[in-house]
Amino acid sequence: MTLNDKIYKWLDDRFKLSELLPPIVKHPAPLNVVSNPLYCLGGTAFLCFLILVITGIFLAMYYKPTPAEAYKSVEHIMTAVPMGSLIRSVHHWAANTMIAAVMLHMMRIYFMGAYKKPRELNWVVGISLLLITTTFGFSGYLLPWDQLAFWATKIGTGIAGSIPVIGGYISLILVGGNDIGAETLTRFFAIHVMILPIAIATLLGLHFMMVRIQGISGRL
């Protein structure tokens, strides 16, 4: 018995690996999923999300969400922290790629009619994921606290604020006062690193569970 066998047996005795693994390991991936790269888009979005979580955690170790410190801390990340510039830039590119992948994924679902019965609710969950993903982008945009961040957020919250009926509340909740300032920055930070990650993790769980229960549409 090799060491590998021993470890396997030890785990098997406790977790019934020999029952759990074969269905995962042995079963073929359907040919249309294997041969059509359009089916990769959801997975690409998910991979980007994982990269964002990892790089985001590193950024959060150096970032300081106050008007006095935010810009300086990002500058510090870009110039002084080892690999800091790479980590922030990968975060930036993974974010943009994720949004592009989510949009293309949605277009594949739409044009292939993959939202039809029984997958209606997964489409609804998908649209919520799209909203969350773009809100991630919007809230992250303010954090560096540079000219672009400040003014784009000012205009963005202004537009959201002029939505009839609910706009006033949205802008009050987002801005936390009359003008973009310290309150806004801490709010956007909390939204970006706490609220949205929890929301997206929950919805991704639902999304993947539904795909698992219902299967990929249009299989042979």
Place this chain on the structure above:
Amino acid sequence: MALIEVEKHEVEEEQKPEPVRVRGLPFFPHFLLREVVVMCLIAGGLIMLASIYPAGLLKPADPFDTPSPIYPEWYFLYVFGFLKFWTWDLGPIPAKMIGVTVPMVLWYGLLILVPFIDRNPSSDIRKRKVAVTLGVIVLIGILYFTYFSIVHH
């Protein structure tokens, strides 16, 4: 993603009295290897992009100095584009209200309802002429408003 697809497959097969053999790539090691290769390519691509075009940082925020032009992220450009494009009041409804409501509230409302509006059960693209045509029109519209927001700055 591979895990999800393949595991599901198993569930479906179990319900049938005789497992149907589906032609495909065995998950382990072939499919998994391919997944890992694709993931490495994407990760490599991101690192390359990040090294060639690092994330930018302008001057510190200054509430008293409005820069120009101010661009939002590219995926919000179409909202700005539509807001600039739509200059017509509709009866008592001011143009600006339409300009913000259509690309956000109405657009997402319609999107969420897609499976409930489109009751055509076919997923054959040739039998879905209306849905596909509408989809293409909306896509061209979004691209156009994105373009509009850049040109009319």
